[in-house]
Amino acid sequence: MMYPLIGTIVVAVSSLVYVSYRNDIRKAYEFIATGSKMINTDYGLIQYTEFGEGAPMLIVHGAGGGYDQGNYFAKLIGGNYHWIAPSRFGFLGSPIPDGASSALQADVYACLLDALGIDRVGVIGISMGGSSSLLFALRYPQRTKSLAMISAASHAIPPRPAILAAIFSIFLHDFVFWSMVHASPGGLLAALGVPMGVQKKLSPEEATQLNVFLESIVPMGARRRGQLLEQHMSEYDAEQIRNIQAPTLVMHARDDTLVSFEQGEFSARNIPGAQLIPMEKGGHLALMMNKNDEAREKLLAFLEQYNRQS
Numbered sequence: 001m002m003y004p005l006i007g008t009i010v011v012a013v014s015s016l017v018y019v020s021y022r023n024d025i026r027k028a029y030e031f032i033a034t035g036s037k038m039i040n041t042d043y044g045l046i047q048y049t050e051f052g053e054g055a056p057m058l059i060v061h062g063a064g065g066g067y068d069q070g071n072y073f074a075k076l077i078g079g080n081y082h083w084i085a086p087s088r089f090g091f092l093g094s095p096i097p098d099g100a101s102s103a104l105q106a107d108v109y110a111c112l113l114d115a116l117g118i119d120r121v122g123v124i125g126i127s128m129g130g131s132s133s134l135l136f137a138l139r140y141p142q143r144t145k146s147l148a149m150i151s152a153a154s155h156a157i158p159p160r161p162a163i164l165a166a167i168f169s170i171f172l173h174d175f176v177f178w179s180m181v182h183a184s185p186g187g188l189l190a191a192l193g194v195p196m197g198v199q200k201k202l203s204p205e206e207a208t209q210l211n212v213f214l215e216s217i218v219p220m221g222a223r224r225r226g227q228l229l230e231q232h233m234s235e236y237d238a239e240q241i242r243n244i245q246a247p248t249l250v251m252h253a254r255d256d257t258l259v260s261f262e263q264g265e266f267s268a269r270n271i272p273g274a275q276l277i278p279m280e281k282g283g284h285l286a287l288m289m290n291k292n293d294e295a296r297e298k299l300l301a302f303l304e305q306y307n308r309q310s
Helices: 002-034 067-077 102-116 127-139 162-171 174-183 185-191 204-216 220-233 238-243 261-270 283-288 290-306
Strands: 037-041 044-051 055-060 081-086 121-126 144-150 248-253 275-279
Touching: 002 174, 037 102, 044 067, 044 102, 055 067, 055 102, 055 127, 067 081, 067 121, 067 204, 067 283, 067 290, 081 102, 102 127, 121 127, 127 144, 127 220, 127 238, 127 261, 144 290, 162 174, 174 185, 174 220, 185 204, 204 283, 238 261, 248 261, 248 283, 248 290, 261 275, 275 290, 283 290
Parallel strands: 055 081, 055 121, 121 144, 144 248, 248 275
Antiparallel strands: 037 044, 044 081
């Protein structure tokens, strides 16, 4: 007698979940389709957004990102700047050109700035946006006022074992990722480099901020091609960064389990004159934590010092 009732409940709940998913995913795709512009450069199309007034600041998003994530972190950082936030190769509306690499990505940033009539910028590289940010500063020293690396990769990330690569590919599908955001936000945050110990001590404000960030990554399907390219994009001759001339600030959490603290140390050790600001707690998303307000203030002071409006 109970089995038909249980079956009815399962079908009803599944229907409600599916309707909720379809509504959320529709809104997410509508959102990413309306907040950006496209420019055709010598290397093909690039998607970007820009906002604000003041000295120009190029902000380069991390994994799971796009122009919208650049926008998100620009507002988190604050300051009076003209923010330019591109989508890297394979993310949202930016296609993957032949010969895609972080060096080519850096050249596309330069083309974007040319199209916008911008000569010099401050550069902020976040997470897996680190490699192309470093190479922009290296290849275009005359155009780089400053370089800030936030929880950013500085050299090649190791390839995933085959079984993990297969699981990761499944994780990049819209319904799977959406389900994790709603059913297991803690597990998802742990996968994104925020240790469970940190999560247990979050303030209500911080917890809300992190949940909003997770929801902002939906739809993952529009970011899938870029995600699958990240391993390749991290592969370049990292010893070159010893020739970077721009004033550089590196911020990285010691307990980052996604992009290890060693990656930040590598940048600070090899870029002449670079300053390292270690954040003791917060994992990969430490910049969002109230406990790191002082580090965020130091970042703003650094940006102001080297990016005053001329």
